[in-house]
Amino acid sequence: MRNVLTIEAGKRFSFWRTVFSHGWCALPPFYVDKADRSLSRVLRLENGRTVLLRMEEVPGGIRVSSPGSVKCDARFRKDAGRQIADCFRIGEDFSDFYREARRLTGYRWIARSGAGRLLRAPTVFEDVVKMICTTNCSWALTEIMVGNLCAKLGEEAEGGRFAFPTARAIARSGEAYLRKEIKTGYRSPYLLEFARRVDRGEIDPESWRSSPLPTDEIFAQVKDVKGIGPYAAGNIMKLLGRYDYLGIDSWCRAKFFELHRNGRKGPDRIIERFYEPFGKWRGLFFWLDVTKEWYRQKFPF
DNA sequence: GCGTCCAGGTCTACC
């Protein structure tokens, strides 16, 4: 294993809080190795090559190493460093969020622990495809769908691991193939249409991360993708760094009513009203509220 | 082992 890069992340950064921020770390081409205390990921470089990289926590940052024979020049370091920093949201400013969290009783743990960064893929395309694969099914089925996408349509990297497929690879696969081999079921035409529009350049999801457009306009563009409804769009917005939407699913809904209404159920507008005072950070406060116990349960060490 | 039912989020048709 060869050290290839160290990414500075600052004092407030928590590697494992970010890795276990939600379910993405369990979906290929991310791989958590609890025994090795590392997160691996297959990256597609700008030169078209795919590499498997291993990431581990070091004080104030992330150490990146490679099990393979990657040419570790300045161009590689810049490219891989940018992609990994993007996944871990290193450049995102959370100071306003932490200031708000410190002000609120019951939420001070957030600033103390460095929670709040949600792990994301290097590309918005991958995040959107994965989010469609989380809709209307169990998590086990999501794992099957994403696993098949990588293993059957992604490019092979070192160690028998696969990259996430490109828009072109999905676009060329066909609906029958997606249904039969990838097990994406009725979502197949949605995935196909999205991949084809991206491949043809009709939509540019990557521009959403840096877009100066108001949040509601980006939300409308995200929701314009077939197969993306309020839940999926709200969560994609969080991965774009905009936290105005809650992205409520059945699990979060049940957890909220368990935490705040002694299990008494009600309509979603009760949840929306509860988080309205949290302003532009409400989506993040909502997510951290319902998943507060996750970290203690999932943290491997 | 087989059949049935249910959960999960979004789309479309209909009122």
Added chain:
DNA sequence: GGTAGACCTGGACGC
């Protein structure tokens, strides 16, 4: 604008 039904799969359950 609101609602019902269809979409597809895995898992739970009963026989």
